[in-house]
Amino acid sequence: MIPVNETAKGITFAVKVQPRARKNAITGVIRDALKLALTAPPVEGKANQAVNEFFADLFAIPRSSVTIASGETSRNKIVRISGLSRGTVEERLSAALSS
Numbered sequence: 001m002i003p004v005n006e007t008a009k010g011i012t013f014a015v016k017v018q019p020r021a022r023k024n025a026i027t028g029v030i031r032d033a034l035k036l037a038l039t040a041p042p043v044e045g046k047a048n049q050a051v052n053e054f055f056a057d058l059f060a061i062p063r064s065s066v067t068i069a070s071g072e073t074s075r076n077k078i079v080r081i082s083g084l085s086r087g088t089v090e091e092r093l094s095a096a097l098s099s
Contacts, residue, residue: 002032002034009082011082012079013089014078023037045072051077058096059089061084065084
């Protein structure tokens with residue numbers, strides 16, 4: 001499992017994005033980051049929007065609760081989730097990795 005950190009603003013974890021994939025899915029772990037395949041292209045913020053939508057759907061929370069804390073122009077991003085506990089985030093990420 002990847003490191004999940006708790007900050008004053010929410011729960012953060014690292015993601016490596018693979019744009020222009022066949023489907024949106026967590027495809028594994030690379031070092032300390034989730035590998036996230038997205039159908040969106042990496043132009044005009046579309047991949048960033050897809051990251052937010054993917055995790056909002058995964059955690060069943062509003063899109064406004066998911067932000068990219070760093071790495072907006074990079075494939076390596078830090079995603080911040082607000083409104084959920086660290087345990088809940090870890091549990092749902094583990095379940096998504098298992099499926």
